[in-house]
Amino acid sequence: MSDDIPAESDPRPSSAPLLGPLEDAEGASSELQSRVTGEEDELRSSLAALSQLASAHLALEETLTRIAEFAVAAIPGAEGAGLTLLESGHADTLVASAGFVEEVDAIQYGLGEGPCITAADEARTVRSGDLSRDPQWVRFGQRVAQLGVHSALSMPLLTHDGVLGAMNIYAHGTDVFDDRATLIGELFAVPAAIAVQNAQVLAQTRRLAANLQTALTTRATIDQAIGIVMSRVGCQSEEAFSRLRHTSQIEQRKLHDVAKRIVDEAVRAAHARHSQ
CATH class of the missing domain: 3.30.450.40 (GAF domain)
Known part of the structure; x- marks a missing residue:
């Protein structure tokens, strides 16, 4: 066969060009799946x-x-x-x-x-x-x-x-x-x-619990102050409470603050007597 005659080409299509897009598609699919x-x-x-x-x-x-x-x-x-x-x-x-x-x-x-x-x-x-x-x-x-x-x-x-x-x-x-x-x-x-x-x-719920605790503490302090006023003045609880409320209004302070001051003063006085 003469060297000038070209060799017969392979009629089968090459798979090389198809692998690239296929691999790209598979890669994109894999990337999407990974993202999801x-x-x-x-x-x-x-x-x-x-x-x-x-x-x-x-x-x-x-x-x-x-x-x-x-x-x-x-x-x-x-x-x-x-x-x-x-x-x-x-x-x-x-x-x-x-x-x-x-x-x-x-x-x-x-x-x-x-x-x-x-x-x-x-x-x-x-x-x-x-x-x-x-x-x-x-x-x-x-x-x-x-x-x-x-x-x-x-x-x-x-x-x-x-x-x-x-x-x-x-x-x-x-x-x-x-x-x-x-x-x-x-x-x-x-x-x-x-x-x-x-x-x-x-x-x-926490706010209600805190408010309840504050209310209980406030009430206990006021009750203690009423007891102190009763013992000092020799009056009933209603009059003692009225005195506390009147003091609160005159001083423009909360009733609890007035009661706490009275209780604190009584505690300090008691400590002073015991230390003598």
């Missing part, structure tokens, strides 16, 4: 931590701060979170996981418009990928865009008793929160609402 798995792990971890808050003996503000921090860890793309609670129909941010969240929500409540207010008022999830162009809150969006914050996700905190408030999630980039982030946020908001309600009930 990581997000699920973060959600599980945050939910587990959330479930342990009830036994943590924390103050209300500290408990709410932990919930906000768990939300940031659980929701993909979140850079900061705040919790807004409704008190007598008025919305107010109690905690924020980052300083910029406090700035954003201060603008929101100052203007009376924003994603959190809408989420709480209408009991629905609110999402924005570009606050500077969102027609729902024109003034708010333009103001917070100057802070470099463009994405927001707000979920109402719903319980059987109604809407407690809202959980606000923010990020600086545009279109940060996709459908999956929204779904995870809504899943997290359900136990978060229960945790918030439990924290409120616990705080209220």
Whole structure:
């Protein structure tokens, strides 16, 4: 065969060009699966931590701060979170996981418009990928865009008793929160609402217990003072109490403070007599 005659080419197509795209597709799929798995792990971890808050003996503000921090860890793309609670129909941010969240929500409540207010008022999830162009809150969006914050996700905190408030999630980039982030946020908001309600009930119980203890202590001090006045003046308890109340009014001091002074003076006098 002459050297000038070209060799017959192999009719079988080469598999080399196909491996590259196939490997890229498999790599992308593996990366996506890894990301999804990581997000699920973060959600599980945050939910587990959330479930342990009830036994943590924390103050209300500290408990709410932990919930906000768990939300940031659980929701993909979140850079900061705040919790807004409704008190007598008025919305107010109690905690924020980052300083910029406090700035954003201060603008929101100052203007009376924003994603959190809408989420709480209408009991629905609110999402924005570009606050500077969102027609729902024109003034708010333009103001917070100057802070470099463009994405927001707000979920109402719903319980059987109604809407407690809202959980606000923010990020600086545009279109940060996709459908999956929204779904995870809504899943997290359900136990978060229960945790918030439990924290409120616990705080209220502590306040009632403290008030009761104060009332008992106050009553005991007043009763002691009445007894001292009765022994000094030789009067009945009603007259002794009237004398205490009159002194309280004249000196413009609380009845308990007047009673405590009388008791303290009597104790010092007794110590002085015993030391002689």
